[in-house]
Amino acid sequence: MNSPLQSTVVAERRHSAPGESTAATNVLVVGVGGQGVIMISKVIALLCQQHRLQVKQSEVHGMAKRGGVVFSHVRFGEQVYSPTIPAGEADVVLALEWAEGLRWLKYLNPETGTFIVDTQQIVPPFACRNRKPGGLPGYDQLTVDQIRTRLPGILALDASGAATELGNPKAANTVLLGALSTALEFPAEGWQELIAGAVPARTVEINRQAFNMGREWALHPPTEAPRLDKSPPPASVQTLERSVHLEITDAWCKGCDICVKTCPERCLVLNAHQVVEITDPGACTGCRMCEWLCPDFAIRLHSSIPEPE
Template sequence: MSKEVKNILIVGVGGQGTLLTSRIIAQVAVQMGYDVKISEVHGMAQRGGSVVSQVRYGEKVYSPIIKKGDADVILGFEKIEAARWLSYLKPEGILIVNDERIDPLPVMSGKARYPDDIIDKMKGLVPSTLVVNASDIALKCGDIKVANVVLVGVLSKVMELPIEEVEKAIIAIVPPKYVDLNIKAFHEGLKLV
């Protein structure tokens, strides 16, 4: 067991499954014998607002909060949300971002413009950027709602989480009738790295 605390910041908008994802990752860490702390900020989640989950695990974790510059990984479910939180990533950290665009209210109202080159800008700032189209893969699995678990697969590969522990966590957290679909999405995510 590593003594080093690992910090994962999960960002997206309401309805994308960020909270379920944080619970799966936390469950994996508990199963592996780590101390785990989670912090969740829902904001206006039901209205498509920003949702942020922080998962910290290690031999001993004293706080659920990730400080700026301390995240080992940012798991971004939407491009603008990923860009918004980049200051929390370690210089050698990894950005995993779903190539999904969900227009925030200022863009929908015409008061702002969604940046066309946001992925290129993030890649310029973070050398270790993985861009995946989790939403398309989820649709091929049978339901766009499992895009979050496709991203769990990518994260698991990057963080070297044991496949069998992630599968056990999915079985423990996801409602039984959706387990097979989520396991399939998880394995599709593993193939992307």
């Protein structure tokens, strides 16, 4: 069980043969800015083009580089109209990040769709706002097993871990392409050729291995669910009762402003008498910065949380 590629059981999956019917095949690639979503969708589009299929690929630029949500629709077949996939009609949702996969799950065809997802978790600064003791990141705590109750065919794999083990974390999306290649009926060699042409020469070999790894894994997936890379803190931390109170000795404060500028929660101000005052006691997390930095010992924090040694 040392292989990072541990997964769930694969249920029935639809193999969409190119050109089999007039309905378009829909692949939705999702992830976070900078992960290579657009790159993956370009490879798929090029493969379709080589097979003389109509293909439309749609994406949104502009915010993509700035760590925001990135998605790319790829549709191919004999006749393709809309450049975007209607919700509920994606044959494959390929997610490069766990929470992004969950976000776009509603696009998946509930009966025949394949959900391929990297279990790596990218927690943005925005999700790190609950700074109170015991606070949890604003990141979904759902597990692979919970999703599997609704979606038995979920293909959840630690592609990033696998790629890191191969020696290049950036090959994670090639691992995912390997898994994707089992859900679309293009020959494996065609994928390999295209990927080799799209990556720097020195990484061709590592990408070939990454592709084979993903493909093998999807064809013969292990039966255990992979661990998501962040675990919730122990219950003892979550239930931490907090009560903090700032005691300010007005007579000792000379209005030097140090605590006001340092307070990470920005809840201290100087009042009209140039004496520090707490504006929002509820925002105070008890971090003790003001207490420690005050040159005049004018601030004391009373906390129910014992100070660690």
